[in-house]
Amino acid sequence: MKQVFDYIDSVKDRSIEALKQLVRQPSVSATGQGIKECASLVAKMLENLGASPKILDVEKGGASPLVVGEIRSKMNPQKTLLFYNHYDVQPPEPLEQWESPPFEPRVSGGRVYGRGCADDKGELIGRLKLTEAFLEAWGDVPCNFKFLIEGEEETGSIHLEEYFKKYPESFKADSVVWEFGGINVEGRPMVTLGVKGILYVELVARNAKVDAHSSLAAIIDNPAWRLVAALNTIKKADKILVPGWYKDVRSFTKEEIELLKRAPSEEQAIKRNYGVKSFVNRARGLEVKKALAGKPTCNICGISSGYNGPGPKTVLPNEARAKIDFRLVPDQDPLDLLRKLKRHLNQGGFSDIEVTSIEHERASRTSPKQLISRAAIESAKQLYGPSRPPTVNISSAATGPMYLFDLPCIAIGGGHSESRNHAPNENLRIDQFIMGMKWVADTANLFASGTKE
Amino acid sequence: MKQVFDYIDSVKDRSIEALKQLVRQPSVSATGQGIKECASLVAKMLENLGASPKILDVEKGGASPLVVGEIRSKMNPQKTLLFYNHYDVQPPEPLEQWESPPFEPRVSGGRVYGRGCADDKGELIGRLKLTEAFLEAWGDVPCNFKFLIEGEEETGSIHLEEYFKKYPESFKADSVVWEFGGINVEGRPMVTLGVKGILYVELVARNAKVDAHSSLAAIIDNPAWRLVAALNTIKKADKILVPGWYKDVRSFTKEEIELLKRAPSEEQAIKRNYGVKSFVNRARGLEVKKALAGKPTCNICGISSGYNGPGPKTVLPNEARAKIDFRLVPDQDPLDLLRKLKRHLNQGGFSDIEVTSIEHERASRTSPKQLISRAAIESAKQLYGPSRPPTVNISSAATGPMYLFDLPCIAIGGGHSESRNHAPNENLRIDQFIMGMKWVADTANLFASGTKE
Numbered sequence: 081m082k083q084v085f086d087y088i089d090s091v092k093d094r095s096i097e098a099l100k101q102l103v104r105q106p107s108v109s110a111t112g113q114g115i116k117e118c119a120s121l122v123a124k125m126l127e128n129l130g131a132s133p134k135i136l137d138v139e140k141g142g143a144s145p146l147v148v149g150e151i152r153s154k155m156n157p158q159k160t161l162l163f164y165n166h167y168d169v170q171p172p173e174p175l176e177q178w179e180s181p182p183f184e185p186r187v188s189g190g191r192v193y194g195r196g197c198a199d200d201k202g203e204l205i206g207r208l209k210l211t212e213a214f215l216e217a218w219g220d221v222p223c224n225f226k227f228l229i230e231g232e233e234e235t236g237s238i239h240l241e242e243y244f245k246k247y248p249e250s251f252k253a254d255s256v257v258w259e260f261g262g263i264n265v266e267g268r269p270m271v272t273l274g275v276k277g278i279l280y281v282e283l284v285a286r287n288a289k290v291d292a293h294s295s296l297a298a299i300i301d302n303p304a305w306r307l308v309a310a311l312n313t314i315k316k317a318d319k320i321l322v323p324g325w326y327k328d329v330r331s332f333t334k335e336e337i338e339l340l341k342r343a344p345s346e347e348q349a350i351k352r353n354y355g356v357k358s359f360v361n362r363a364r365g366l367e368v369k370k371a372l373a374g375k376p377t378c379n380i381c382g383i384s385s386g387y388n389g390p391g392p393k394t395v396l397p398n399e400a401r402a403k404i405d406f407r408l409v410p411d412q413d414p415l416d417l418l419r420k421l422k423r424h425l426n427q428g429g430f431s432d433i434e435v436t437s438i439e440h441e442r443a444s445r446t447s448p449k450q451l452i453s454r455a456a457i458e459s460a461k462q463l464y465g466p467s468r469p470p471t472v473n474i475s476s477a478a479t480g481p482m483y484l485f486d487l488p489c490i491a492i493g494g495g496h497s498e499s500r501n502h503a504p505n506e507n508l509r510i511d512q513f514i515m516g517m518k519w520v521a522d523t524a525n526l527f528a529s530g531t532k533e
Numbered sequence: 534m535k536q537v538f539d540y541i542d543s544v545k546d547r548s549i550e551a552l553k554q555l556v557r558q559p560s561v562s563a564t565g566q567g568i569k570e571c572a573s574l575v576a577k578m579l580e581n582l583g584a585s586p587k588i589l590d591v592e593k594g595g596a597s598p599l600v601v602g603e604i605r606s607k608m609n610p611q612k613t614l615l616f617y618n619h620y621d622v623q624p625p626e627p628l629e630q631w632e633s634p635p636f637e638p639r640v641s642g643g644r645v646y647g648r649g650c651a652d653d654k655g656e657l658i659g660r661l662k663l664t665e666a667f668l669e670a671w672g673d674v675p676c677n678f679k680f681l682i683e684g685e686e687e688t689g690s691i692h693l694e695e696y697f698k699k700y701p702e703s704f705k706a707d708s709v710v711w712e713f714g715g716i717n718v719e720g721r722p723m724v725t726l727g728v729k730g731i732l733y734v735e736l737v738a739r740n741a742k743v744d745a746h747s748s749l750a751a752i753i754d755n756p757a758w759r760l761v762a763a764l765n766t767i768k769k770a771d772k773i774l775v776p777g778w779y780k781d782v783r784s785f786t787k788e789e790i791e792l793l794k795r796a797p798s799e800e801q802a803i804k805r806n807y808g809v810k811s812f813v814n815r816a817r818g819l820e821v822k823k824a825l826a827g828k829p830t831c832n833i834c835g836i837s838s839g840y841n842g843p844g845p846k847t848v849l850p851n852e853a854r855a856k857i858d859f860r861l862v863p864d865q866d867p868l869d870l871l872r873k874l875k876r877h878l879n880q881g882g883f884s885d886i887e888v889t890s891i892e893h894e895r896a897s898r899t900s901p902k903q904l905i906s907r908a909a910i911e912s913a914k915q916l917y918g919p920s921r922p923p924t925v926n927i928s929s930a931a932t933g934p935m936y937l938f939d940l941p942c943i944a945i946g947g948g949h950s951e952s953r954n955h956a957p958n959e960n961l962r963i964d965q966f967i968m969g970m971k972w973v974a975d976t977a978n979l980f981a982s983g984t985k986e
Contacts, residue, residue, distance in 0.1 A: 280845045287809060288809050289808030290807060290808075294860070295825075295930035296930065297832035297860065298824040298828045298930055299812040299813050299816060305764075308833070308836075309765060311758075350752065354742060356740060356754075359752040360753065372752060379750035380755055380757035380850070381839050381840055381846060381847060382841040384841040385837075387835040387856065388856070392856065392858070392891045394832075395834050395835070396834075397834075398807075400836070403839070403845065403846075405750075407750065477748035477751055
């Protein structure tokens with residue numbers, strides 16, 4: 081791998097230039113700004129690499145194009161590694177908090193600043209550049225490399241399933257390297273093996289056709305009370321009361337428990353950042369890690385009804401709404417749970433409550449025993465050295481469309497913990513940008529040459 | 534009374550002019566517009582009547598002046614009747630829905646249009662003009678007449694209790710004629726004998742110092758769930774679960790039940806107006822009347838937490854709020870109930886929920902056997918004739934500061950059911966304006982000459 085690493089080091093400035101070029105092209109999926117132009121630019125970069133790009137579309141209006149490409153390996157054409165990335169970025173607002181314009185990338189203090197530098201254009205360029213390194217140093221890649229680069233990750237990957245159905249070949253591989261990763265707050269490389277799923281619903285209770293004076297509460301039912309009563313049948317303390325909710329929950333393996341024990345604790349940092357003294361159920365230590373990685377949750381994201389301005393207003397509202405997100409774990413099925421939720425409300429006498437599904441994704445979790453997991457961990461040990469041993473996160477508490485691939489999938493890369501993703505002054509540490517390329521390249525090589533357990 | 538009634542008829546145009554003069558002076562307590570000027574104008578009108586007006590104040594900044602006056606009776610100085618009215622009005626918005634400017638009164642189709650025509654400047658002028666009629670026709674009033682005219686009725690009479698404490702003499706009388714009344718939707722005169730009380734509170738649940746990503750719901754408690762759970766311990770179906778809530782509730786007397794049975798039903802009109810098919814507990818007939826007149830209620834006026842815009846946002850809010858109004862009946866004590874509510878939440882494990890009282894007033898209910906009640910009913914029978922027999926409403930479902938006077942009190946007047954109080958194109962029917970003066974005058978005379986049961 082020495083020649084590959086040397087090449088990566090030697091083209092550092094060109095890699096930074098390529099990143100700056102990509103950041104200069106706005107690509108805000110929330111507004112559509114620059115999306116088509118950015119897809120073309122990414123395709124051109126794949127073209128220059130020799131990766132036979134295609135710009136795919138689905139017929140639904142407004143879907144961002146999906147850019148795919150592939151480089152076949154001569155030495156190892158039986159195995160394929162897919163890199164999942166995205167070219168879209170979060171909106172740059174609030175603009176006044178940026179120290180330099182978000183789409184005019186700037187290098188300062190060993191970092192590149194600009195919207196998308198970290199999430200996800202840095203990772204995307206990294207994967208193109210490490211591929212170039214293999215091709216230049218070896219004249220080949222260690223196995224087939226596939227690129228799948230979407231333009232709607234920041235708006236919930238809402239058309240990715242349609243792309244999957246229309247172009248299933250583009251999603252096929254032996255394993256996947258996910259779009260994010262890097263070093264944690266302690267500087268240790270972190271391998272993330274999964275994400276939680278989600279079922280996001282809206283509950284609406286209605287009664288009268290208009291708001292009424294609250295003196296009529298003596299005779300007219302209040303939908304806010306209906307909603308409160310219905311919600312209260314869904315969850316008590318931290319238990320979800322919908323029958324069968326936990327039926328398909330996959331237990332942690334012994335190995336996963338060991339990994340959780342060894343993972344660094346985020347307990348104090350979260351308590352400090354959010355100013356909370358204790359956690360749900362007074363959880364501490366391993367319980368906190370288990371909850372973040374593998375506990376199904378039910379969270380009120382929003383609730384509203386009636387008058388919420390200053391002072392008293394005596395109104396009986398005619399509608400009440402709640403937005404709820406359930407985080408799911410393997411092997412829960414969001415559509416099955418949606419049915420169970422509706423049945424639960426109906427059977428509890430709340431058939432008047434309207435339930436609408438807004439978003440749903442399954443969870444995904446890759447075994448640490450998988451070849452791609454072992455490759456990433458082993459590579460991190462070698463590259464980062466004994467002072468910064470890798471940490472394995474068996475599942476992020478957050479959600480992403482990993483489940484669509486239905487493949488072993490790991491999240492590693494060149495990020496760091498102060499990169500300010502989604503916020504002003506987003507940035508990428510150049511040393512980690514380069515380090516991340518080497519780590520992913522080495523992982524790909526170990527994966528390509530390794531055998532299943 | 535014939536001379537008095539003849540005088541009222543003969544000065545009809547001057548009464549309308551006086552009303553128009555008063556409506557021309559804006560007096561919006563919500564914004565303060567014209568309040569001081571209107572108080573002076575009302576005092577000048579009392580002065581012209583010979584009622585020795587005083588413009589009172591309390592030291593609290595921003596309190597509207599209270600205007601009081603009195604005319605002593607030569608023939609019957611042992612008995613005093615107090616007229617409670619208000620000179621302030623609701624804001625005129627939305628202006629574009631008025632057919633003529635709200636503070637430029639206009640006569641059309643037998644009605645006077647303008648903000649405050651009905652609520653409450655028409656009643657106020659009516660009481661001054663009927664007093665003038667007694668003085669011109671008889672050279673005396675049938676008993677002492679007291680006037681208490683406040684400027685904050687439309688903003689919850691928030692300083693009236695302070696006025697009461699500072700100027701208790703101004704609130705003393707034998708009975709009170711309340712500020713509103715008139716004919717119902719069937720054209721029958723309605724005598725209202727009471728109002729419900731209110732306890733308006735805000736409940737606030739808090740946890741983290743900032744909102745969090747909803748993936749942290751696995752470990753950070755959500756205050757919206759806390760609030761929902763706490764609310765659910767306060768009410769179930771239509772029962773308030775706070776221990777002791779119903780302890781002081783005064784039962785209906787047999788006579789009150791009889792009056793309820795005889796009162797016209799609002800059931801179909803309310804169902805039609807609000808588009809509801811059935812009422813709380815499927816109440817019908819007498820149950821609806823009993824609920825409106827005498828059932829303690831607990832109503833969510835507003836609830837809010839987190840994100841309530843379009844689409845999904847995965848947030849764990851750090852605060853949740855609910856505004857609740859409890860309508861009270863005789864003899865419930867709002868401050869006692871506030872203590873009980875707080876104790877209930879504390880004992881139920883919700884000491885983290887902050888409870889703030891925003892407004893509280895006791896209920897008030899006058900017996901139909903009281904002299905003033907009998908006078909109003911008897912007078913209505915005579916004046917409106919057998920085709921329009923009076924109806925007795927033992928309590929309005931709404932709330933007002935009647936309890937402060939702690940006196941027999943009835944609400945009668947010259948209003949009608951389409952006067953659009955608080956809304957654009959507020960209006961007063963001139964025939965009812967004149968009829969209401971005669972009714973109140975005759976009631977005052979019967980009250981003055983009558984004896985207690």
